Amino acid sequence: MKIERPRGTRDFLPDEMEKRRAIEKVMRRIAESYGYREVLTPTFEHLELFTIKSGEGIVEEIYAFKDKGGRDLALRPELTAPVIRMFVNECTGMPKPLRFYYFANCFRYERPQKGRYREFWQFGVELIGSASPLADAEVISLAYRIMDELKIDFDLHVGHVGLLRHMLRDVEENVASKIMRLIDKKDVEGLEAYLDEIGIESDLRDSIFSLIELVGGREVMDSAREIIPDFDFGHIERVCDVLDSLEVEYRLDFGIARGLDYYTGVVFEAYAKEGLGAQNQICGGGSYRLAHLFGGDDTPATGFALGFDRIAEICNVEPERKKIVVVVSFKGLEGEAFRIAEMLRDKAVVVTDVMERNVKRQLSYANDLNADVAVIVGERELREGKVAVKDLKSGEQRTVGIEDLLGVI
Ligand code: ATP
Ligand code: MG
Numbered sequence: 001m002k003i004e005r006p007r008g009t010r011d012f013l014p015d016e017m018e019k020r021r022a023i024e025k026v027m028r029r030i031a032e033s034y035g036y037r038e039v040l041t042p043t044f045e046h047l048e049l050f051t052i053k054s055g056e057g058i059v060e061e062i063y064a065f066k067d068k069g070g071r072d073l074a075l076r077p078e079l080t081a082p083v084i085r086m087f088v089n090e091c092t093g094m095p096k097p098l099r100f101y102y103f104a105n106c107f108r109y110e111r112p113q114k115g116r117y118r119e120f121w122q123f124g125v126e127l128i129g130s131a132s133p134l135a136d137a138e139v140i141s142l143a144y145r146i147m148d149e150l151k152i153d154f155d156l157h158v159g160h161v162g163l164l165r166h167m168l169r170d171v172e173e174n175v176a177s178k179i180m181r182l183i184d185k186k187d188v189e190g191l192e193a194y195l196d197e198i199g200i201e202s203d204l205r206d207s208i209f210s211l212i213e214l215v216g217g218r219e220v221m222d223s224a225r226e227i228i229p230d231f232d233f234g235h236i237e238r239v240c241d242v243l244d245s246l247e248v249e250y251r252l253d254f255g256i257a258r259g260l261d262y263y264t265g266v267v268f269e270a271y272a273k274e275g276l277g278a279q280n281q282i283c284g285g286g287s288y289r290l291a292h293l294f295g296g297d298d299t300p301a302t303g304f305a306l307g308f309d310r311i312a313e314i315c316n317v318e319p320e321r322k323k324i325v326v327v328v329s330f331k332g333l334e335g336e337a338f339r340i341a342e343m344l345r346d347k348a349v350v351v352t353d354v355m356e357r358n359v360k361r362q363l364s365y366a367n368d369l370n371a372d373v374a375v376i377v378g379e380r381e382l383r384e385g386k387v388a389v390k391d392l393k394s395g396e397q398r399t400v401g402i403e404d405l406l407g408v409i
Helices: 013-035 048-054 057-062 081-090 133-151 159-166 173-184 187-195 202-212 220-225 234-245 308-314 336-346 359-368 379-383 402-408
Strands: 043-046 064-065 073-076 100-108 119-128 153-160 249-252 263-272 281-289 302-306 324-327 349-352 373-377 387-392 398-400
Touching: 013 100, 013 119, 013 133, 013 308, 043 048, 043 081, 048 057, 048 073, 048 081, 057 234, 081 100, 081 119, 081 302, 100 359, 119 133, 133 153, 133 234, 133 263, 133 281, 133 302, 153 159, 153 234, 153 281, 159 173, 159 202, 159 263, 173 187, 173 202, 187 202, 220 234, 220 249, 234 263, 263 302, 263 308, 281 308, 302 308, 324 336, 324 359, 336 349, 336 402, 359 373, 373 379, 379 387, 387 402, 398 402
Parallel strands: 153 249, 324 349, 324 373
Antiparallel strands: 043 073, 064 073, 100 119, 119 302, 153 263, 263 281, 281 302, 373 387, 387 398
16 A cells, blocks of 8 residues: 655655755855854744744644643744744843844645645744844845845835734734734735624725735835824835845835734735746745743844745756766676775765676666766776776766876766
């Protein structure tokens, strides 16, 4: 009986893995160049870490379970809460700001579909300790640089949840949160129905709809000001100033609500223009406060998470390919072949026969591997300290002294 993978999970074959590693490498390189350093938290956490802010409702989307000691645990659905938990537990004495990045798998009990899995990977950063617009600008431009370097065709939208929250300041928290979630899902019909259901004032209703429709260049800031005259736009203006000076291309979008409840200020999302269909959001982030909920001091932070699987789906980076050498040996010379192979592994990927095949079939396997060079270890050459080297692309063959082999390959 064949055993299938669990629904919503994936296997990654070598070609796919090599591509994913190449993408990961770009992400790491750029994050590190901004001073971010890698962290890793456990795959599972106390369930409470994820329900504290988002409420029990989120349990439906989480892989939650009891361990043998009866503790409520959860596979992490994201890494922001875990990283802030770690910060509160271990890092409060470190000089601020802290710049952390992570690359890890996350688990969500969602309906599997293209671009939506039950196990998926996120690459993200958290910049902890600053509430300045400069922190937002740094994090947004870092996300932008990564997607740009990966040659993804994307739209970056920048907004501020403070506007919606300000509008909803007199609305009960769980009602506000539900409204934000409907806005996040761009579920206009659902939103209309819900606003009717709670009998919202018509002025407020109109303002909400006008605000979430505001998408565009910096001019939409003026329209937003007309809708919410008593909101301080100074912070987002400054973020925009820095982004403009860095020539980061973005659109203002005051309809970004983000699904998670912890965002407090500037928020941003990126959408791939092609190749992903409905699941086109490839990045989400913003500024938030969580540390005080986990027993720490109230600490501002800003971060983002890139949806690694969605990016891998549309990204065309060529993994760097090392030269492949196959060391082919006549019977009885396998030990010599192994020794020569070891000598060459500093410079190339070197493969030897482990199937006890004859020379012809070893060469045929070299072709299957799309190898570049075959080193043929034969009795006669070996006696003179030599081997035959065959260029498998051109077919050319010559005899080379073993000590010169490294230089030839
Ligand atoms: P969506 O709105 O698509 O459900 P999200 O807003 O819940 O995503 P975040 O929590 O912001 O997502 O996670 C950051 C990124 O992780 C998303 O932009 C997306 O690219 C990716 N992502 C989220 N959930 C999944 C999933 N189930 N499978 C694959 N990628 C995912
Ligand atoms: Mg979302």
